[in-house]
Amino acid sequence: MEAAAAPDGQRGGEDDRGGLRTALGGLTTRGRSFLAAGVAAAVCAYVLGQADLLRVGLLLAALPLLCVLVLHRTRYRVATSRRLTPQRVEAATEARVQLRMENVSKLPTGLLMLQDHVPYTLGPRPRFVLDRVEAGGRREVSYRVRSDLRGRFPLGPLQLRLGDPFGMCELTRSFHAHDTLTVVPRTEPLPPVQLTGEASGHGDGQQRALALSGDDDIIPRAYRHGDDLRRVHWRSTARYGELMVRREEQPQRARCTVLLDTRGIAYQGSGPDSAFEWAVSGAASSLVHMLERGYAVRLVTDTGSCVPGEGSEGFAAAQDAAESAGLLMDTLAVVDHSEGAGLSRASDALRGGGEGLLLAFLGDLDEEQAALTARMRGRTGAAVAFVLDSGSWLTGGAVTGAVEERLRLLREAGWTALAVPPGARLPELWRTAAGMRAESAADTYGGWA
Structure with a gap:
């Protein structure tokens, strides 16, 4: 929203003279023609001694000058x-x-x-x-x-x-x-696939911890006005000599990390239908889908940057889902190719991430980068990779054998890896990956969405 007022004509002094010069510079072709014709007629009248021609010349020259003066003194606000x-x-x-x-x-x-x-x-x-x-x-x-x-x-x-x-x-x-x-980026609605062991979008790691912990592991706090008396912890009350209550349990949300490969050397071509734009759109669709499913999400690029970057290990906080979604979309709106040659910074950013789902949108991988990506699987609970062969996207041909070799390497490391052919739609690949995950027993969640 903007609001402003235009200048209101004369200000006096130097500003007035400057404004008059600006007004003279605003003469149109018609105004300049009248002025030139008037000056020429006046000169001819002086040379020929024709008084009538002089009056015509003055009239022609005065009209544009008068328009400039009137327009300059206009006090429109x-x-x-x-x-x-x-x-x-x-x-x-x-x-x-x-x-x-x-x-x-x-x-x-x-x-x-x-x-x-x-x-x-x-x-x-x-x-x-x-x-x-x-x-x-x-x-x-x-x-x-x-x-x-x-x-x-x-x-x-x-x-x-x-x-x-x-x-x-x-x-x-x-x-x-x-x-x-x-x-x-454009986003596509993705089909919901129920996660085994998922409870309303909350991770089961915290639930297992609560199941294994006994009543003695609960850390109580002092009673506050308005607390439910059913939460009174009588053993701690007797120990401390004042009324103590159990703390409210804060279940941990299931986590999802989306890795976006932005290396310039990993993509060929440009424009809305290029492989890189498909990867950016796929990352956006995945982030929106996982947020709607109740996950805490973060976006990591090959440069090691992490968005939102706040909260526990960079994941979006539960109460800031809408704000985090806007921040993620704003980041993807301006993301561009990086000058990096490898994924080592992304690997460092994922180190120590613990359990969670890892979704990777990758460009062309050489043997070294494929091996590095394969090792990232060991730090996550489940991992799915969408590998784009940008050369086939540029020519419209089939996926090359080199990409199939990279997929085999990732699958041996526990990834659910899929090749993305030119013009592929993410919802279909999403269902295919879900079917591959359902057939695999080496999966933390037993499924993915």
């Missing part, structure tokens, strides 16, 4: 606002921009033209012609923007162009505020 709905959209989805202009001066305006600056990726630059706006009146116009590419795109500043009735002069006044449209 307008306020504008911009409303962007929504501010975060998926790629290839439209957003609506509503512009509102209000004449806050006591004089009606003449012909006005509104122009908003938008990047060429979002479409043509919108222009609107507004007829006379009465004092205190307002006008509303709107336009739509759409981008097939991810990113953050500035909207604005808004420009207001003033013109005189004769078309001799035009002045442009700019507003300073702007808005930002965030275009996030």
Whole structure:
């Protein structure tokens, strides 16, 4: 949202002279032609001694100058606002921009033209012609923007162009505020597959710990007004001599880490239909799906960066699921190729992550990087890899034998590894991976979603 007021004409002193020079610079082709014709007629009248021609020349020269003076002294005061709905959209989805202009001066305006600056990726630059706006009146116009590419795109500043009735002069006044449209990757709804041992999205590691712990392992706290008396821990009450209650159990959420390979050397091609964009979209779809399933999630890239990066080992907190989802989508909106050659930083970031589901979206892997990725499986409860052969995506051919060899290496290490052919849809691969997981006994959860 933006709100601003245009300059209101003369300020006096140097500002006045500077504004007059700006107004003279706003002469249109018509205005310059009239001025040049008037000067030429005046010179010819002086040389030929023709008084009538001199009067015509002065009239031609005076008209554009008079328009400049009137437009320069115009004291229009307008306020504008911009409303962007929504501010975060998926790629290839439209957003609506509503512009509102209000004449806050006591004089009606003449012909006005509104122009908003938008990047060429979002479409043509919108222009609107507004007829006379009465004092205190307002006008509303709107336009739509759409981008097939991810990113953050500035909207604005808004420009207001003033013109005189004769078309001799035009002045442009700019507003300073702007808005930002965030275009996030496209996501696809994924089929829900129940996790064996899952209870409302909470991990069973904490449940096993509670089952093995006895009543003596409970750490009580002092009674507070409003506590349920059924939670009174009588043994601790007798020991400490004051009323003690059991602490509320805080079950640990099941965890999911999404690893996104962004190495520039791992992908070929560019554009909305490239292998890299499929990997980014797949990571986004997985993150959204796992958040909806009640998981605590995090996004790790080959550079070692971790998003959200707060909370326990970088996982999103339970109470901040919506905020974390927005942060993850904003991060994926601007993620780009990295200059790294390997996945060692990602491996370091995953070290010590403990139990949890690992989903990896990988580009081209050489033998060394495939072996390093295979070792990452030992630090997680379950691991699924989607391996893209960017060369086949570029040519539209079949998956090469080198990719099949990398898949075999990952599967021997306990990964559920799938090749991603050109144009594949993630929901179908998701079901295929779920079937492969169901057939495997070396799985912490016994299934995945």
